[in-house]
Amino acid sequence: MNKLIKWGLPVVGLGVLAAGWWLGLAWAPPDREMGDVQRIMYVHVPLQWMAMLAMFLNFVAAVTYLVRSTASWKLDSTAEAAAEVGLVLGALGMVTGAIWGRPTWGVYWSWDPRLTSEAIMLVTYTGYLVLRRFVEDPDKRATWSAVVAILGAINLPIVWFSVRWWRSLHQVQSSPKTVDPQMVLCLRVSAIGLLLLTIAMLIHRYRIAMAERQAEVALPEALPGHGPAASVRDTPKVA
């Protein structure tokens, strides 16, 4: 792989993220009601945005995999990488949200629509990854998990709109109109940094998934618990 992508992307991403967080900690003003606690926004919000983005990528890859006329291991690997990276980001987003919730709401957790739908989302994608581990035939695994990915994706708009559709403890989305410009800038820089890091993680995880697929398709008998050659749909070689 291109060295620039392999090393440059994570380094630049970390640098931009560090700049955004530094600006958020040292340069931006505190919130007039929350005080310094509000600064965790620059961590929590980008994490949740990127988690949603990764889950959406998982959905797109799953649909495209099923619709394409040849089995594409690239799409299957993309879906796997996106779900795993999204789950890590989403879990971190939930933890930082709970840490933010305790001093502002007074509680780490409440079963409000946003928090509940987010929890369902994390459980869904954990189940998706568990399913992938259980199915040994790469062809069946790709098909079954793509169906689960599509069903799981209905929760993504629910998570996003939950704060608008129902009463919740969580506030509705902010916009540049409701946030001071200095804070908006810090949020944007942090989000761009995390976006670059997320892309780097996705590429890395995708390459691991592709190597696994290649090993499975090329040497099915080398895998544990596998008998004769696995049935590969219509393209025996890696697409």
Add this chain to the structure above:
Amino acid sequence: MTPVARNRLFALGALLVAGAGLGFVAFGNIGENLVYYWSPSEMLAQGEKAYSATIRLGGVVQPGSIQWNAEHTTLHFRVANDANEGTASVLVRSTETPPQMFRDKIGVVVEGTYDASGVFSSNRLMVNHSNEYRAPKEGEDPNKWRETLSEGTTTASTGTGAEAR
């Protein structure tokens, strides 16, 4: 059926189920059965049905209604529909330390029970923040409001019940 056709059928089926599920959640009025909290006027409209069950009440802290009894460490305040004067409100009693942002006019959700005496006994007091984030105004110290609770508002508790005006 060829594997390709089968997969496309899977995709179509999954998308249809997903779309139907999402449509049901978005437009199926399940919100009426999944209310996270009642506003004061909604709770008062329930009448006796609101008594004794654990419920959540949400609204705004009525300006000037906060009374902190330091001796008995009880907090009384009124939760109103909104910050305007003259809206329905309910007296809430809490023995809990309120979150740092608790103050007049802030959004709150309390969990507890309501009874015939007209007092809502809260065993969980939560503050909800708006989606606005602003820098402190000139001369304002965001840490200062922490002291506002301990000053001035320490009086004996009052006993007026619900005011559905």
